[in-house]
Amino acid sequence: MATVPALDRPPAAVADTPVTQPRKGFRKYWHLYAAISPFYLLFLAFGLVPVGFSLYVSLHRWDGLGSMEWAGLSQYQYLLGDSDFWSSVGNTVLIWALATFPMIFLAMVTAVMLNSAVRFKNVYRFAYFLPNVTSVVAIAIVFGSVFSTNFGLVNALLQAVGLDQVAWLNTPWGIKIAIATLMTWQWTGYNAIIFLAGLQTIPGELYEAARMDGAGPVQTFFRVTLPLMRPVLLFVLVISTVTGLQSFSEPQVLLQNTANESTFSGGPGHAGRTMVLYFFQQTFDNNDFGYGAAVAWGIFLVVILFSIINWRLVQRRGED
Template identity: 90%
Template sequence: MATVPALQEPPAVVADAPAAQPKKGFRKYWHLYVAISPFYLLFLCFGLIPVGFSLYLSFHRWDGLGSMEWAGLSQYQYLLSDSDFWASIGNTLIIWALATFPMIFLAMLTAVMLNSAVRFKNVYRFAYFLPNVTSVVAIAIIFGSVFSTNFGLVNALLQAVGIDQVAWLNTPWGIKVAIATLMTWQWTGYNAIIFLAGLQTIPSELYEAARVDGAGPVQTFFRVTLPLLRPTLLFVLVVSTVTGLQSFTEAQVLLQNTSNDSTFSGGPDHAGRTMVLYFFQQTFDNNDFGYGAAVAWGIFLVVVLFSIINWRLVKRRGEE
């Protein structure tokens, strides 16, 4: 008699182990955050914290050694009535205007010439960009010799054509012209490279269409090149405003031996004392760190205000 095999129990179903949850957020990319952390740590230590401390300091009186004394808004109230501060704003704006508008014109002209050049383009670009990477102190020392009253190159050229000498570094307008000339020479090549980059984004078909319509070089520039170059012009103008209104080294090095009044006096009659130069005078000559911080924040507001004005003017003309 055949035996019936015993029924076997079905194998137990083993539940799958829960899948590992993918890492999210910081745990997944922690090594990337560590890689970029040095920049943010340096910015925090040497950028954000000093800016916050300067704002805090502007509400106190402090000579840099003793204890701080709360001053509230009194230093800002004095700043609004400080004739020397307003005079430094006037000097800065005049120097900025004398430097910026010729610089933009020369930079755009240089960019157009570089864009049309066929040979040695890279050599020309390097030559025009070189002044921007040269030490400002070295440039200012050379320009001090160029604008010297008795032995300067500029006065030698004036005498060669029968014009009397000009005491460039001892007269108010001569000081402003010398500083503006230095700034123009320094930044023309840099902005020319930026304008050149903008010119190379303009399609060549537009120039060909303009030539077919009978437009000459001048008409092509004002009706094709300049309208399409307006965003680049806006960028150059805003950057030139920010850098020009913060000029310091040019006036300091050019005029440091022309007055015995102060290291940061800005030459005779304080004609070359810019806003930043006035800030250094109050802070390091007068040891008034609290008022110097208030001056620094006043400079910040002036720079922001004029940058917005320039941006709005150029943008509005582009929309017309």
């Protein structure tokens, strides 16, 4: 009996519709968003809104109480030709240089010593970190006594070795050295802890290999430690640039009783008037909030410029 060939039937359609998943939207995870929302709300209220408002104020003339008067870019045009502002920039950069480079050197040396210490490591770390958590005002008052002309410890040491006294807080270079010394003492321990954390990430096998190749301690430091510490060094340099160029409390407290002028004058001859001190002087002494906002944006650009320069210099040395 002849069999009838089966008709070609199309295969049963396979259901290719994906299984619907419940939507993972805001309604499902609202409690997670609510948990992290305080940070963003505070950042919006005390970060972005003030920044935007300061930019708006910099385009107006305003004494802080009356109505605002549109000024456009005239505030910034005046800022570019303001000799007092550029003098404060020069003071700030010089103080930053006098403080930052010795501080980085001392912090690195301190970190190497702490890394090689066997006993009482935690005690040393606490002792070196203590200046950073101490009140800046208290530190400045103590350093004001240390650098006092008649009864200061520094002048007592100079007289002990047969040298003349120096009016540290009444001469331009003395003021800058005193402020830079204060900042160096304040931040050395903090950066030493950061360097120490970087040193502890370097494998010990590299040091053993260097010793087997006959490298001494100095060669090991420059050939092994320093190249591997370059990212940490870059971080410390950028952070020190940002904080150092915004110095305010140190010169303000240290020099507030050395001149019969404004609290933000920066001492005799304005030798210690930093950029932030000049900003406060224009804003709160002269009640010129519009120009003060323009000065603040000028400070921002200077800090960004020097941070980029330092970052590029360290990166270029790393590539070489």
